[in-house]
Structure formats: C-alpha cells, structure tokens
Amino acid sequence: MLSFWATLLRGLLISSLLVLSSRDAVQAQALHSAIIQADGTLLTWGQNTFGQLGDGTTADKVTPTKIGAATIWRYVSTGSQHTLAVRTDGTLWAWGNNSNGQLGIGSTAQQISPVQVGTDTNWQSISAGQYHSLAVRTDGTLWTWGEDTRSPQQIGTATNWQSVSAGTQYAMAVRTDGTLWAWGSNAYGQLGLGSTSEQTTPAQVGSDTNWQSVSAGQAHTVAVRTDGTLWAWGDNTYGQLGLGTTVVQQTSPLQVGAGTNWQSVSAGQSHSLALRTDGTLWAWGYNIYGQLGISSRTRQSSPVQVGTDTNWRSVSARAEHTVAVRTDGSVWAWGNNSYGQVGSSSLLPYLNPMPLQVSPFTNWQSISSGGHPFYNHTMAIRSDGTLWAWGANNFGQLGIGTAVTQQFRPMQVGILSLWKSVSTGYNHTMAVRTDGTLWAWGNNGNGQLGIGSTTQQASPVQVGTEADWQSVSAGQFFTVALRTNGTLWVWGSNIFGQLGLGPGFDSTQPTSPVQVGRSTWKSASAGYNHIVALGTDGTLWTWGANSSGQLGIGSLTRQTTPVQVGSGTNWQSISAGQYYTLALRTDGTLWAWGDNSFGQLGVTSINRKTSPTQVGTATTWQSFSTGRSHSVGMRTDGTLWAWGANSSGQLGNGSTIQQYSPVQVGSDTNWQSASPGEKHTAALRADGTLWAWGYDDESQLSIPSFSAEPLLLLSSTNAPLPVELVRFTATAAGAGTVQLRWTTAQESNNAGFAVERSSDGIHFDAIGWVDGSGTSSHGHEYSFRDTQLPQGALTLYYHLVQHDQDGTNATSQVRIVVPRQVSGLHLEVWPTRFSAEGVQLYIQAGQYGLATVHLLDAIGRVCCQREVMLDGSVTLALPEMAALPAGVYLLRVQQGRYHVITKLVRE
Numbered sequence: 001m002l003s004f005w006a007t008l009l010r011g012l013l014i015s016s017l018l019v020l021s022s023r024d025a026v027q028a029q030a031l032h033s034a035i036i037q038a039d040g041t042l043l044t045w046g047q048n049t050f051g052q053l054g055d056g057t058t059a060d061k062v063t064p065t066k067i068g069a070a071t072i073w074r075y076v077s078t079g080s081q082h083t084l085a086v087r088t089d090g091t092l093w094a095w096g097n098n099s100n101g102q103l104g105i106g107s108t109a110q111q112i113s114p115v116q117v118g119t120d121t122n123w124q125s126i127s128a129g130q131y132h133s134l135a136v137r138t139d140g141t142l143w144t145w146g147e148d149t150r151s152p153q154q155i156g157t158a159t160n161w162q163s164v165s166a167g168t169q170y171a172m173a174v175r176t177d178g179t180l181w182a183w184g185s186n187a188y189g190q191l192g193l194g195s196t197s198e199q200t201t202p203a204q205v206g207s208d209t210n211w212q213s214v215s216a217g218q219a220h221t222v223a224v225r226t227d228g229t230l231w232a233w234g235d236n237t238y239g240q241l242g243l244g245t246t247v248v249q250q251t252s253p254l255q256v257g258a259g260t261n262w263q264s265v266s267a268g269q270s271h272s273l274a275l276r277t278d279g280t281l282w283a284w285g286y287n288i289y290g291q292l293g294i295s296s297r298t299r300q301s302s303p304v305q306v307g308t309d310t311n312w313r314s315v316s317a318r319a320e321h322t323v324a325v326r327t328d329g330s331v332w333a334w335g336n337n338s339y340g341q342v343g344s345s346s347l348l349p350y351l352n353p354m355p356l357q358v359s360p361f362t363n364w365q366s367i368s369s370g371g372h373p374f375y376n377h378t379m380a381i382r383s384d385g386t387l388w389a390w391g392a393n394n395f396g397q398l399g400i401g402t403a404v405t406q407q408f409r410p411m412q413v414g415i416l417s418l419w420k421s422v423s424t425g426y427n428h429t430m431a432v433r434t435d436g437t438l439w440a441w442g443n444n445g446n447g448q449l450g451i452g453s454t455t456q457q458a459s460p461v462q463v464g465t466e467a468d469w470q471s472v473s474a475g476q477f478f479t480v481a482l483r484t485n486g487t488l489w490v491w492g493s494n495i496f497g498q499l500g501l502g503p504g505f506d507s508t509q510p511t512s513p514v515q516v517g518r519s520t521w522k523s524a525s526a527g528y529n530h531i532v533a534l535g536t537d538g539t540l541w542t543w544g545a546n547s548s549g550q551l552g553i554g555s556l557t558r559q560t561t562p563v564q565v566g567s568g569t570n571w572q573s574i575s576a577g578q579y580y581t582l583a584l585r586t587d588g589t590l591w592a593w594g595d596n597s598f599g600q601l602g603v604t605s606i607n608r609k610t611s612p613t614q615v616g617t618a619t620t621w622q623s624f625s626t627g628r629s630h631s632v633g634m635r636t637d638g639t640l641w642a643w644g645a646n647s648s649g650q651l652g653n654g655s656t657i658q659q660y661s662p663v664q665v666g667s668d669t670n671w672q673s674a675s676p677g678e679k680h681t682a683a684l685r686a687d688g689t690l691w692a693w694g695y696d697d698e699s700q701l702s703i704p705s706f707s708a709e710p711l712l713l714l715s716s717t718n719a720p721l722p723v724e725l726v727r728f729t730a731t732a733a734g735a736g737t738v739q740l741r742w743t744t745a746q747e748s749n750n751a752g753f754a755v756e757r758s759s760d761g762i763h764f765d766a767i768g769w770v771d772g773s774g775t776s777s778h779g780h781e782y783s784f785r786d787t788q789l790p791q792g793a794l795t796l797y798y799h800l801v802q803h804d805q806d807g808t809n810a811t812s813q814v815r816i817v818v819p820r821q822v823s824g825l826h827l828e829v830w831p832t833r834f835s836a837e838g839v840q841l842y843i844q845a846g847q848y849g850l851a852t853v854h855l856l857d858a859i860g861r862v863c864c865q866r867e868v869m870l871d872g873s874v875t876l877a878l879p880e881m882a883a884l885p886a887g888v889y890l891l892r893v894q895q896g897r898y899h900v901i902t903k904l905v906r907e
Contacts, residue, residue, distance in 0.1 A: 030080040030319050031339045035064070035714075038329055040071035042085065043714075046341030050081045051112025052096030058112060062340030062349055064331075064713055067114070078318070079128030084135070085114065090121035092135065100131035101150030108150065118152065129166040136161045140176065156202070167216025167267070172223075173202065178209035180223065188219040189251030190234030196251060205253065217267030217317075222274070223253070228260040230274060238270045239301030240285030246301055257303065268317030273324075274303065279310040281324065289320045290708025291335030297405075297708055306710065324710065331714040334707045338697070344711040345813055348696045348703045353649025353656060355666060355683070355691040358702040359410060360795060360816045362688040369627070369677030369700070370397065370424035376677050376700040379424050379431075380410065380690065385417035387431065391700040395427040396458030397442035408704040409795075414460065424677075425474030425526070430481070431460065436467040438481060446477040447511030448492035454511060464513065473576075475526030481513065486536060488521040489513035496529040497560030498544030505560065517541075517562045527576030527626075532583070533562065538569035540583060548579040549610030550594035556610065565612065577626030582633075583612065588619040590633060598629040599660035600644030606660065616661060627676025632683070633662065638669035640683065648679040650694035715801075715810045726779065730798045730815035738786040738817050740798060747776045749805040755784045758797040766801075774805070789819050851895035855904075857887065 032046030032053060043064040044053040051058050054067045075086040082096030082103060093114040094103035101108050104117040122138040132146030140159040143152040164173040170184030170191060181202040182191035189196050192205040205211075214223040220234035220241060231253040232241035239246050242256040265274040271285030271292060282303040283292035290297050293306045306312075315324040321335030321342050337347040348356075367380040370391070377391035377398055388410040389398035399413045413419075422431040428442030428449060439460040440449035447454050450463045463469075472481040478492030478499060490499040491510045500516040501508060524533040530544030530551060541562040542551040549556055552565045570586045580594030580601060591612040592601035599606065602615040615621075624633035630644030630651060641662035642651040649656050652665040665671075674683035680694030680701060692701040699705060726745045733739035740755060750772030756764040767788070773780045789796065796819060800812040853866040863884060889904045 030078065031341050032078055032083075033318075033321075033323050033333070033341050033343060034076045034078050034083060034085075035323065035325075035331055036073045036076050036085075037714075040073050040088065042067040042070070042073040042076060044078075044083070045343040047081075047339035050097035050110055052078070052081050052083050054083060054095040054112070054114050056113045060340050060349065060351075062337075062343065062347075063345055064343050075126060077126045077128040079133070080130040082128055082133075084117075084126045084128045084133055086123045086126060090123055090138070092117040092120070092123040092126065094133070100147050102129070102131050102133050102146035104133060104145040104150065104152050106151050125163050127164050127166045127171075130168075132166070134164045134166055134171060136164055142173065163213065165214050165216040167221065168218045170216060172205075172214045172216045172221055174211050174214055178211050178226065180205040180208070180211040180214060182221075188235035188249045190216070190219050190221050192221060192233045192251070192253050194252045196249075213264060215265055215267040215272075217272070218269045220267060220270075220272075222256075222265045222267045222272050224262050224265050224274075228262050228277065230256040230259065230262040230265060232256050232272070235270075238286035238299050240267070240270050240272050242272060242284040242301070242303050244302045264314065266315050266317040268322065269319045271317055271322075273306070273315045273317045273322055275312055275315055279312055279327065281306040281309070281312040281315060283317075283322075286320075287708075289336035289706040291317070291320050291322050293322060293334040293708065293710050295709050321706075329714075330712060332710040333713050334710045336706045338705065342707065342711065343713045344707065346711060347707060348701060348705050350695055350697050350705055351649050351656070352693050352696060352701060353646075353652065353654050355652050355693045356701065356703070357689055358682075358692045359690040361410075361690065364684050364688050364690045366421060366673065367675045367682050367684055367690070368422050368424040369675040369680065369682050370426065370429075376680060376695075376698045377424060377427075377429075378675075378677070378682050378692075378700050378702070379413075379422045379429055380682070381419050381422055383688065385419055385434065387413040387416075387419040387422060389413050389429075390702045392427075392698040395443035396456055397424070397427045397429050399429060399441040399458070399460050401459040406699050408699045409702050421471060423472050423474045425479070426476045428474055428479075430472040430474045430479055432469050432472055436469050436484070438463040438466070438469040438472060440479070443477075446493040447509050448474070448477050448479050450479060450481075450491040450511065450513050452512045471523060473524055473526040475531070475576075476528050478526065480516075480524045480526045480531050480533075482521055482524055485519060486521050487519045488516050488524055488533060490516050490531075493529075496545035497558055498526075498529050498531055500531060500543040500560065500562050502561050523574065525574050525576040527581065528578040530576060530581075532574045532576045532581050534571055534574055538571050538586070540565040540568065540571040540574070542581070545579075548595035549608050550576070550579050550581050552581060552593040552610065552612050554611050573623065575624055575626040577631065578628045580626065582615075582624050582626050582631060584621055584624060588621050588636070590615040590618070590621040590624060592631075598645035599658050600626070600629050600631050602631060602643040602660070602662050604660050618662075623673060625673075625675050627681070628678045630676050630681075632665075632674040632676050632681055634671050634673065638671055638686065640665040640668070640671035640674060642676075642681070645679075648695035650676065650679050650681050652681060652693040712811055725800075725802075725812055728800065728812055728815060730817045732817055732819050733785070736787060736789050736819070738789065738796060738798070738819060740784040740786065740815075741782070742800060742812075743781050744773075744779045746779060747773050749775055751803040751805045753782065753784075754801040754803065754809075755786070756799055756801055757786065759790055759795070764797070764799065772802070851893055854892045854894070855884075856890045856892060863889065 034044045036042050045061045045064045048058055048060045072088045074088045077084045085093050094117050095111040095114050098108050098110050124138045125136045127134040135143050140161050142155040142161040145152045160176045162174045162176045173181045182205050183199045183202045186196050186198050210226040212224045212226045222232045233250045233253045236247050261277045263275045263277045273283045283306050284300040284303050287297050287299045294304050311327040313325050313327045323333045333342045338350040340349040363383040365381050365383045370377045380388050390407045390410045400411050418434040420432045420434045431439050440463050441457040441460050444454050444456050451461050468484045470482045470484045480490045491513050494508050520536045522534040522536045532542045541564055543559040543562050546558045572586045573584045575582045582592050592615050593609040593612050596608050603613050620635045622634045622636045632642045642665050643659045643662045646656055646658045653663050670686040672684045672686045682692045696705045726743050728742040730740045752772040753770045754766050755768040757767045758764040770782050796817045797814050799814045801809050803809045851868055855863045857863050884906050886906050891904050892901045
C-alpha cells in the first residue's frame with residue numbers, strides 16, 4: 001500500500017479539513033480535538049500519546065487545554081496522531097507523531113510542541129491525515145508530505161486549488177473555478193467518478209462548476225454546491241450518505257433530499273453532519289456512541305435535526321465524536337470520549353488508572369464485577385438490602401427488565417430490599433435473597449440460569465422453589481451454588497467437565513441444578529471453565545478445564561470429578577479466575593496457580609504454575625478476588641493490593657504497566673472489598689463508599705464515556721472566565737433540602753449565578769438566581785438553599801452558570817447530592833421516652849401513597865398498627881401507646897419499598 005500512495009505523491013490520507021470563519025476554527029478527527037478561539041488562542045484535548053496536543057507532554061487531556069500563550073492561530077487540522085496549524089502570519093506549524101515525516105520538518109523526529117514547517121508565510125489551508133499531510137498556499141498551489149517525503153512537495157502545476165479534504169486513503173479538492181477533483185482509494189466509489197477503480201492522479205468529478213465545499217470521511221464523501229444543495233457518494237453501510245437507505249455504495253454524487261439551504265457539511269468516520277442557512281444542525285449515519293447528538297444511539301439514514309437550536313455556526317464530524325460551535329462562540333461536543341476527545345468533565349475516558357468515587361451513596365455493602373471481554377456489567381448490594389446494576393445489558397444481565405444495551409449509572413433491580421449476595425458471570429447474574437431463595441437473569445443459551453430452560457431473562461427469575469441456598473458463583477456459561485446443608489449444585493455448560501459430574505457427561509448441559517460430590521462443602525467459586533471448592537474440613541478441591549494448570553494438581557489434565565489439591569486442611573477461602581486460581585490459608589498466606597501470562601498470580605515470573613505457589617511472604621492477607629487477568633487483595637491493615645494485567649489501568653496504581661507481584665493501590669487503609677472484572681475493578685471502603693477504576697467502555701464504572709447529546713465545553717471563546725471559583729459545595733441539609741455554597745477568588749463584571757439542577761446529570765433546569773458582585777479584587781461567599789426537591793429523586797446534580805454583564809456565561813463543574821429524603825420517608829418522634837401521654841409522629845414522604853405504622857415489642861410482635869395516607873408531610877398522634885407496658889419498642893413506618901425505624905422507651 002505504501003508504494004501505491006507513493007504514486008499518489010506519497011500520501012496516506014485520512015482526515016478532512018473543515019475551514020470555518022475567521023472567528024474560530026474547529027477540527028475534530030481521530031482521538032483528539034482542537035479549536036482556535038475568536039481571540040486566536042489554540043485549545044486541544046484528547047489523546048496525546050505522541051504529543052499531538054502540542055502542550056509539551058504526552059499525557060492525555062480530558063478537557064480543553066490552552067497551547068502556549070500565542071493568540072495568533074488561524075486554522076487547525078487534527079490528523080490521526082499529529083496536528084497542523086496555520087498562524088495569522090501565514091506560517092505553518094506541526095507537532096505529534098512524525099514516524100513517516102508527516103510533520104514536514106525534514107526529519108522523522110516526534111514533536112510534542114509546535115514546530116514551524118519551513119519558512120514560508122503563504123499557507124492558506126491544511127488537512128492532516130494519518131501518516132500524510134496536505135495543504136494549499138495563497139498562490140493556489142497544492143502541497144503534500146509524509147510517508148517517504150519529509151518536506152512539502154508540490155502536486156502538479158495547477159495554481160487554482162481552493163481547498164482540500166483528506167479521507168481514508170483518498171482525497172477530495174475544490175478548485176477556484178468550482179470544479180471538484182478526487183484521487184486515491186475507491187473501493188466504495190468514494191471518489192464519485194462512477195466506478196470503483198483507484199485513481200493515482202487528481203481526476204475531475206463530473207463536469208459541474210458549482211461545487212462550494214467538500215468533506216471526505218473514511219469511505220464516503222459529502223459536498224455542498226453553490227445553489228445550497230447537498231450531495232453524497234461512497235460507502236453507505238450505516239446510512240452515512242443520508243439518502244434514506246443503506247444501499248451499500250454509490251459511485252456518483254447523489255442529491256440528499258431536495259433542500260437548497262445547506263451551508264456546510266462534514267463527514268466523519270461513518271456519520272455526517274451539516275448546517276443549514278437557518279442555523280439548524282442536522283446529522284445522519286452511524287450512531288453507536290451518540291455521535292449524531294440526537295439524544296439516542298439509533299443510526300439514521302436521512303438527516304435528523306440535532307435539537308431545536310437555530311444558532312449553530314460550524315461543525316466538525318470525525319471518527320466517533322463531533323465538535324460544533326454556536327454563533328455565541330460557545331463550543332459543544334458529543335459522541336465517544338474514549339481518550340477525552342469530547343472534552344467534557346461529565347464524561348470519563350475509557351482508561352482511568354486511579355480510583356474514582358463513582359457514587360454519592362455511602363451504604364454499599366457488597367459488589368460483583370462481570371468479566372466478559374465485551375459486555376462488562378457490575379452488580380452491588382446496599383446495606384438496606386436493595387440490589388443495583390449498571391454497565392452492559394446486551395443479554396438482560398442487569399435484571400432491570402428492559403432491553404436497553406447499557407445502563408450508565410446504578411439502577412435498582414426491582415423494588416425489594418432483601419438481597420443477600422450476588423455473583424456476575426460472563427453475561428448472566430445469580431443472586432441469593434435473605435429468605436434463602438435463588439434468583440437468576442441474563443444470558444441462558446447454555447442453561448446457566450438453572451430455570452429448566454434456555455430462555456434468556458431480563459428480570460430476576462427464581463431457580464426452583466428451595467429456600468435453603470447459601471451462596472452462588474456464576475462462571476462463563478455455567479453456575480455452581482451451595483445449600484445450607486453443605487450440598488453443592490451445578491448447571492449449565494459442561495463441555496470441559498466443569499460441572500464435576502464425571503466422565504461421559506461432558507456433553508451434558510443440565511438446565512436445572514444437579515448435585516455434585518459429597519455433602520460437606522463450605523464454599524465454591526466458578527472460573528472460566530473450572531470450579532474450585534472448599535470442604536468443611538479445610539481441604540481444597542478442583543475440577544474442569546486445566547490447560548493452564550488452573551486446577552493446581554501438578555498436571556495439565558482436565559478433571560471431570562472433584563480432585564483434592566494436595567493434602568492440606570488449612571484452606572480458608574478461594575477465588576477462581578479465567579485460567580487461574582487464588583486461595584487463602586488460615587495462616588494468612590496467599591497462594592496461586594494456573595496461567596500467569598499477565599502476572600495475575602503475583603509470583604514475579606510469567607511462567608504458569610500447576611501447583612499452589614505462595615504469593616510473596618506476607619501473612620496478613622484477609623480477602624482477595626480474581627478477574628480475567630488481574631487480581632486484587634485486601635490485607636488486615638485495610639490496605640488494597642493489585643497485580644496482573646494493567647493495559648487499561650485496572651490495577652488502580654496510576655499506571656498501565658502490568659505487575660508481576662502485588663502493588664499497593666494508593667495509601668488508604670480503609671478498603672473493605674474489591675471485585676475485578678475484565679478490564680476494570682470496583683471496590684468498597686469501610687465507610688460504605690463505592691470506587692472504581694480501569695476501562696469504562698460499557699459504563700462499567702457507572703459514569704458514561706460517551707454522550708448522545710451536545711455537551712457544553714466552553715461557554716464563550718472571547719476571554720478567560722471572569723470569575724474564579726475556589727469552592728463549590730452542595731450538601732443535604734435535612735429532609736427535603738439541599739444547601740449550596742460557593743466562594744470566588746475575584747470577580748470581573750459578574751452579573752450573577754443561575755443555579756441549575758438535574759435528576760439525571762444530563763438535563764439541567766434553572767431553579768434559582770443569586771446576584772453577583774460586579775467587579776471586585778477580593779472574593780465573595782454565596783449560598784442558595786433548594787427546598788423544592790423533585791419527589792422520589794435518589795440523586796441530584798447541581799451546577800452554577802455564572803453570567804457576565806456583557807451577556808457571556810460559564811458553567812461550573814457538577815456537584816452530586818444524595819437528598820436526605822432518598823429513603824422516601826423522614827420520621828421524627830416525640831417524646832422518645834414516654835409514659836401516660838403517648839407519642840406524636842411527624843412523617844415526611846417523598847411520594848404520595850398509603851403508609852403503614854407498626855409498633856413492635858422487643859421480640860418483634862406487633863403491638864399496634866395504623867394506616868395513614870401520606871402526601872408531603874403529616875403529624876400523627878398515637879395516644880393508644882400510653883396503655884403499653886414498660887419496655888423497649890421499635891416504631892416502623894413503611895411506604896412501598898421505603899421504611900424508617902426508630903427506638904422508643906415506655907417508662
């Protein structure tokens with residue numbers, strides 16, 4: 001392919017130039033973004049592996065970052081891993097990856113800060129590709145460099161080139177006479193020449209002379225004519241041509257609709273966006289990451305309007321995200337944020353190598369992370385017995401009863417509050433309730449749910465009628481569970497003998513629980529295709545697949561019945577990973593065996609172990625858990641340790657380097673438990689807070705990594721923020737009230753603050769206004785009290801929109817609050833020690849409905865009962881309690897799934 005592109009004047013082209021007005025220029029391509037503000041400053045954000053952001057580092061930036069102090073930038077274009085920009089003096093600058101000379105500086109040295117390309121001062125427009133660059137000079141000549149050319153070389157002798165756009169292995173260009181030209185790869189007809197033949201020199205597209213602008217995508221092209229019509233051709237697999245169909249390809253330009261008011265258009269990887277002269281923005285094509293900005297992830301084969309705004313000025317569609325500017329200078333972005341290229345603080349990038357608190361709640365009790373390589377999901381139980389789920393839901397594994405493919409934030413599973421334990425498999429989930437019943441949901445293609453069929457379930461379904469289940473562990477496509485009588489039961493796939501039913505049963509796939517082995521089991525853990533179990537006598541047993549020595553029996557022979565590991569009787573706890581196993585002894589030592597390709601055994605070498613090998617010399621291990629290729633463990637001092645694969649930061653130690661022995665996660669000493677998934681980890685602290693780190697492609701960290709709606713990045717491109725916030729807090733201040741406080745360092749023309757609230761963290765509404773202090777050299781303190789909370793809201797999100805006196809505004813970061821009314825009920829009782837007068841109750845409810853008041857004695861018997869209709873708040877007298885004998889009582893108020901309890905003393 002390189003020789004082909006050498007014939008094309010050494011060009012492998014993948015990005016398109018979006019030439020905007022002189023006030024601003026945006027180019028969003030591949031995995032980083034850039035914008036030139038109205039005052040000439042340059043901002044970049046996103047991936048920075050090769051220094052393509054130009055900030056002098058190689059660290060990714062998840063929000064817009066100013067590049068240097070210069071305010072003389074005019075145009076910018078982002079390639080796959082490099083960036084080009086033109087200054088107001090006509091000089092050309094480049095930075096980032098330069099392995100193929102794509103920077104044009106005469107060498108292949110990588111640059112992490114802008115470096116001038118030659119000494120010419122007549123550069124007009126630019127287009128950065130993957131390993132290649134294109135540019136037009138003010139004299140109308142077209143130039144290229146990259147691949148095997150390290151300095152700009154002229155293409156032909158024509159002097160009437162106006163603009164150029166580079167697509168993946170092809171290029172489109174417009175001349176000043178309105179003709180359109182194309183060259184390069186043409187497998188999908190993206191050149192528009194009526195064929196699929198490659199073109200090694202610029203060829204004219206038709207004979208029309210009214211082409212105004214053109215944008216080349218991955219394999220499709222869109223263009224606008226001077227009569228305001230919109231045209232498209234090339235690949236149409238995802239409807240990216242906007243023709244109303246998904247006909248595979250078009251080899252000649254076809255008009256998109258009948259509109260004649262199209263102003264500009266931009267082609268992304270497989271989606272397109274365009275502006276009309278009335279200021280409306282339209283999108284179509286691929287939409288899996290919400291890159292169309294239409295509040296859904298459904299692909300569109302015809303143009304669909306983005307919101308209802310009529311003040312869009314420019315737009316750039318690239319890869320899987322979009323950046324756009326409005327006429328007020330505000331900058332917006334949406335779509336995939338895998339490396340921070342959307343640039344919004346409300347989204348996470350894919351890779352998060354440090355622990356993040358991902359929920360405002362402080363009553364998390366246990367957690368389990370799924371380990372599927374593509375469908376990661378997480379389940380957790382709170383101290384009130386409620387079950388919550390988030391992440392991938394392709395098979396209904398979240399149990400929330402819907403077909404939604406992802407759940408960004410924790411969502412309650414049903415309304416019951418009696419869940420005891422939960423276990424996540426590859427794409428199915430098992431859980432035990434406090435009444436001893438066993439429940440299952442998710443993928444069931446191999447009968448892994450144990451419900452007597454292979455029907456997939458999107459909501460919890462009871463497994464049989466037994467009420468003596470003690471624990472359960474979900475494997476890849478099978479499940480193992482323990483009953484209180486010590487018997488062990490299995491069901492699902494048995495292709496590797498992992499159910500332990502003996503030889504001859506390898507093809508057996510029971511869809512209901514079948515007993516395995518003896519009746520003196522203490523615990524069991526399901527791996528990828530093997531099981532490890534403990535006997536009540538402290539012995540350790542394994543069976544199933546053994547290709548990596550994961551059974552720990554000194555060989556690689558698989559076992560179809562339980563086989564004892566050694567002769568030890570001091571094994572305490574176990575955890576089966578994908579192809580490896582960890583186990584803890586009563587003396588506090590940790591042992592590992594099986595696959596060690598990524599260091600997941602923690603034994604310093606990469607060699608697999610077929611017998612238990614001690615992890616270090618520590619004797620203070622308390623608990624541990626295995627993932628797909630990494631492990632985590634807690635010690636008795638409350639410290640958390642991790643080791644193994646770390647390409648996505650799943651170890652939480654701030655790096656992406658895999659570790660062959662345990663490394664401490666931070667310095668905190670209050671970790672309670674942790675659960676590693678495929679490429680992420682979730683953990684709980686002793687204070688009940690929930691933390692997560694690692695990969696977030698399926699929102700498994702409970703914070704989305706993409707947005708299907710435009711997100712505000714910069715409210716104004718005219719000047720730095722006129723007000724600097726040094727503090728902004730939002731806290732629950734009693735039932736039904738949230739108190740906001742913020743402090744400024746200094747103020748400039750500050751008109752005031754609009755307080756905005758959201759129930760989902762995406763849609764914000766103004767709820768109040770606080771006047772500012774104009775211009776002041778010193779700080780001021782402000783506060784706002786929100787007493788009109790939405791009923792039933794479990795979590796509320798607040799931000800401030802600071803308004804300047806000239807009409808511009810800026811938005812603060814978001815603060816998350818769990819209202820005191822989150823339980824749904826607030827109860828006050830007086831007196832709490834009573835005699836002849838009885839008691840009075842003040843009850844405040846978050847929703848309308850009937851509530852039941854019970855008074856229970858010390859052994860749980862109901863002494864009196866009252867029903868009351870709650871709508872807001874009510875005061876209730878209970879004089880009958882005066883007749884009760886002396887003693888301690890519990891007063892319980894319940895409304896639906898909410899309840900509150902308080903203790904009373906009858907003197």
